[in-house]
Amino acid sequence: MDDSVGLLVALVALLAGLAAGKAWERYKLRAGRWIDLRRARESPRYLLGLNMLVSNQLDPAIEELSTAVGLDADALELHLILGNLYREKGQVTRAIQLHQQALQRPKLTRGEQAYLLLCLGLDFKRGGFVDRALEAFEEVLRIDGANRQALSNLEKLHEEQQQWHEARAIRRRLTALAEPGERPRHQAILAFLEARLGVQALEQADPDEAVSRFEAAIALDERAVPAYLDLGDLQRREGRLAEAVATWDRVPGVAPDRAYLILDRVERASRELGDDERFPALCRRLIEANPQDWRARLALGRHLADRGDPAGALDLLFESLVHNPHAMSVHQVVWQALAALHFDESRVRRYMDLMRGAVFYRDPHVCMQCRYRSTELLWQCPQCHEWNTFVEERITPAEES
Numbered sequence: 001m002d003d004s005v006g007l008l009v010a011l012v013a014l015l016a017g018l019a020a021g022k023a024w025e026r027y028k029l030r031a032g033r034w035i036d037l038r039r040a041r042e043s044p045r046y047l048l049g050l051n052m053l054v055s056n057q058l059d060p061a062i063e064e065l066s067t068a069v070g071l072d073a074d075a076l077e078l079h080l081i082l083g084n085l086y087r088e089k090g091q092v093t094r095a096i097q098l099h100q101q102a103l104q105r106p107k108l109t110r111g112e113q114a115y116l117l118l119c120l121g122l123d124f125k126r127g128g129f130v131d132r133a134l135e136a137f138e139e140v141l142r143i144d145g146a147n148r149q150a151l152s153n154l155e156k157l158h159e160e161q162q163q164w165h166e167a168r169a170i171r172r173r174l175t176a177l178a179e180p181g182e183r184p185r186h187q188a189i190l191a192f193l194e195a196r197l198g199v200q201a202l203e204q205a206d207p208d209e210a211v212s213r214f215e216a217a218i219a220l221d222e223r224a225v226p227a228y229l230d231l232g233d234l235q236r237r238e239g240r241l242a243e244a245v246a247t248w249d250r251v252p253g254v255a256p257d258r259a260y261l262i263l264d265r266v267e268r269a270s271r272e273l274g275d276d277e278r279f280p281a282l283c284r285r286l287i288e289a290n291p292q293d294w295r296a297r298l299a300l301g302r303h304l305a306d307r308g309d310p311a312g313a314l315d316l317l318f319e320s321l322v323h324n325p326h327a328m329s330v331h332q333v334v335w336q337a338l339a340a341l342h343f344d345e346s347r348v349r350r351y352m353d354l355m356r357g358a359v360f361y362r363d364p365h366v367c368m369q370c371r372y373r374s375t376e377l378l379w380q381c382p383q384c385h386e387w388n389t390f391v392e393e394r395i396t397p398a399e400e401s
């Protein structure tokens with residue numbers, strides 16, 4: 001795990017643990033045994049352990065806090081923190097033991113129970129015990145129906161198992177809990193889940209249901225690109241070509257940065273419809289709207305090369321390479337076009353000059369959430385499981401950087 005993420009997790013664990021610990025303290029005061037608790041808190045071991053945590057030294061932190069626990073076996077928050085630290089270290093069995101033991105204590109408040117169950121759920125999840133994790137998170141929700149952490153974790157578990165209905169139901173609960181300003185983000189995730197339900201319906205040979213799901217996705221969030229793509233593909237398979245093109249054509253208006261996903265689809269369908277104008281017009285529209293669009297230039301360049309205009313194609317392809325020199329697909333078409341022009345020397349030189357200053361990236365797509373890199377656009381990050389977090393890293397020519 002990334003160091004900064006580890007630190008963050010440890011701090012969150014610490015703060016949450018302290019909050020639960022405070023509640024525990026209240027109970028202890030009622031029982032008239034608060035002196036015992038103070039002993040652990042005042043122990044230098046405890047403070048030392050917390051300091052270690054803040055500087056992200058997990059092993060020494062575990063050591064100091066274990067000693068502090070030895071001084072006062074009753075201090076609930078220490079058990080919580082220790083358990084969470086063991087989980088972060090990958091020692092899931094010890095984490096589960098500590099949290100389960102703590103859960104056995106008499107007279108826990110509901111808040112403490114909920115928090116312990118949440119910790120336990122995270123332990124099970126980390127250890128790969130999916131069913132027990134699901135159970136623990138659901139138990140948290142029975143105590144505290146508005147527990148966002150439990151809901152989020154439950155949703156991710158369902159998504160991992162492609163249980164899109166369940167994931168959608170949970171996201172709806174999260175949406176209902178959200179502040180009005182946060183709603184659009186939730187709607188966007190709901191739209192992705194609807195689109196997945198549509199794909200699932202297709203796999204189950206239920207195209208009518210699939211259409212409803214794709215349309216529901218678009219109604220929830222008009223930027224739900226996968227829904228347009230899949231709906232158009234479905235219409236195309238059913239022989240409704242013009243409808244398919246009309247569906248895909250909506251993408252550039254709502255999500256210009258994803259517009260390239262319709263290029264191949266529209267080109268093929270237009271050819272089948274006998275419409276020679278639509279595709280070049282689409283490419284030119286995209287280039288005009290976004291001068292950095294290297295994919296529309298590549299698509300139009302390839303289109304021109306196929307139609308006997310290699311010189312026109314090369315102009316576009318070279319412009320395309322200025323914006324993305326690492327795209328192998330562009331280079332391939334460049335060489336085809338150069339060959340068609342019998343390796344015209346001035347054009348070969350232009351190509352060489354262009355490449356001299358280029359900076360290359362191997363994995364241009366980056367998750368904004370966790371920095372995971374990918375060669376392809378992904379709708380859901382395989383590392384942090386967030387939806388629609390990928391952006392394409394900008395390429396800067398070497399002389400400009």
Ligand SMILES: [Zn+2]
Binds near residue numbers: 367368371382385386
């Ligand atoms: Zn990610």
